Amino acid sequence: MERGIDREVYEVLREYASRIARRGYVTAHGGNLSIRSGSYMWITRHACSLENLRPEDVVKVPVDKPSSYDIIASTETPVHREIYRRTGNLVVMHAHPPFSVALSFFIDELVPIDSEGYHVLRCVPVVEGRPGSPTLANEVASKLMGYWAVIVRGHGVFASSKFIDHTYQILCMVEHSAKLLYLKSLYEGALGLKAKVPREF
């Protein structure tokens, strides 16, 4: 952590990192999140454990250009940067929730079947690209100009908004919607049940 970090920034990141980990959305050292502050962002460091974020696991890097602090910042730092450059968002979360990742192998966009998911998310596009690459940064950032979240095929979910709790909510909803799709297909396939579409959605 760069000297002079606002303790509150760390505490907030630690709290949400812990929640993401507790939900099983990341493996031991996966996932990352950041908060924008003016021309800088506070981002979790490479290889840290979101389960137990330490003060030195948070690093401050500029939004508009690479920095020498990138040496320890998350691999996905260029993606966070591009999101901040192209949207007015102030928070980015990236996790690897299993239902969303598994589903991404079969679809090009996730349209939630549950009412809350549909009304909030409408649609979650699926993009491709290797972690931290300029291609992925461009793909994700351009989609997040029109959507709350994107799924990177075979990798994970990026969610972004202006507020941290809202971003966390979006992330959870993406995974919840993916899980419901799975469960619905399970009922249909395994139990032979026929789905009924709600009259009012």
Added chain:
Amino acid sequence: MDLTKGEVEVEALRQDVLKMFLGGTGLGVYWLYEHLSPGLEPLSKDNVIVLASGPLTGSRVYGTSRASLISKSPLTSTIFDSTCGGLFPTYFKRSGFDLAVICGASQEPVYIHIHDDGAEMLPARDLWGLRVTETIQELRKRHGYKCSAIAIGPAGENLVRLASVMGDGGHAFGRGGLGAVLGSKKLKAVVASGSKSVEEADSERLEELLDNMRTRITWSPYLSRTLKDFGTDALLTVINDWGLLPTMNFRTGFFERAYRLSAEELAKLVVGRRGCYNCPIACKRVTKTDKVVCEGPEYESIANLGCMLGVDDLRDVAEMNHLCNELGLDTISMGVTLACFLELVERGEIKLDLKWGEADKLKELILETAYRRGYGKELAEGSLRLAKRYGEENLSMSVKGLEIPAYDPRGAFGMALSYATSYRGACHLRSWTIAFEVIGVPNLVDRFSSFEKPSLVKYTQDLAAVYDSLVMCKHFAVEFDEEPLSAMLSAVTGVEFSKEELLMVGERVWALTRLFNLREGLSAKDDALPERLLTPLAVGPTAGRAPPLGQMLREYYAVRGWSPDGVPTEECLVRLGLKGVVRPWRGA
């Protein structure tokens, strides 16, 4: 090559020895252990210097334009190896020779030219006294531009114990005073102009492996972004924030004005980027100040000529670095020795008008060191001899006489063990646990924990010895461990190596270097750190922390299969296949 007789002999290497030691450092260590008499004076004509390429040198594998130089060090009196990149290693390998063993001493200055048809010694009287770049340029005029050279500067000629052997483009066999060994032999330079191709046993398999290597390099943020965008100085701000940046002779691990030395500030002076032959990263920087255009400075040089001395102007640091390169001085040892000198001045042991941060005066002292003038005579001996002279041995920040590089071990306990156990003295390149403890590649470990550090240090030491025997740039070690290396080695040589066999080569190197040093009279008591670095700081990011070195050492010896007093056991030597193959170290 016998410089006394002016004779050159060519002989074939034994296949069984090659399989056991590969090349580079491994082969050089084996050769020195078998042939050097214990107790000899490193600057006598009886010392030998081995120049070695490795099985991967000059191949299509990235990061392999690299060679090792191995000798007994005049600074540490231990066995000592140093590796260097650039163009020279490839031209040397292409001559068809794997190893050049240089012994004896010439009466008159000479240089050696190694080419496709053999090697010859040529007069160098007119080169003696020249600085490094002038020397290399002159040699290129003589031998054409399809060649490369390594050379010593005035420091090596004057037997300065901090003298390096410099290659073209600021590359260096930097540490241990090997430049003085060349100087003692009146050997000014070695030119290589080989033009043969480097053979590949299985080109198709190698191409597949290289495809994979390219992908992994691109995927690695450390290799493809940080080193490429910022060079090695990218480390400085993080190292400082974490309290690891040695400042003013290791009195603290935090330099208030480090931001003035950051990679972002360096970028303002950068006018170009360079790399070794066949390297996609090109981590080296070319910088320009009002006075010089120079290579680097690298992180180690910036830290040791900057924060270590209280100098906070990068232009001054770049100029001091340039001066060291041109005079043929190791920037790490020079910086730490100057810091020791400054502390002696501050304590009134040396009567001189000199304060921390006075760059112009420090530049003058660097010059004096290279020419052994004035206080330079004392500085030329290195920090340990300097401090002892004034009865202040504790002020020398060194291990086994080698000055400590720019990571304060109070902030990364793995580095404490790494420094203490390195066969060549304090060295960051024999086990760079910073990758694990700070950067988090390939994994992140708790820097303040001693748990698992002995195993980590042993593993990274063995892997580093493999890299130095192949010979390959260790920047790649963050991404490429023994598994891809063994596959690439097998593809290039046609001799199958498993990853276990490869790591065992590294372990063998560590056992043999240990035996060499034991034979020279070193013991476990030399696996030590200066008291200052075992004493916690009162303030700063590492306040209250100190590495439990004794505890880690005990476990380290056990992990290596050495006795509690740090001697490789019979069982260990049998396991490594050394028993009966190399001379017994006792009574040799």
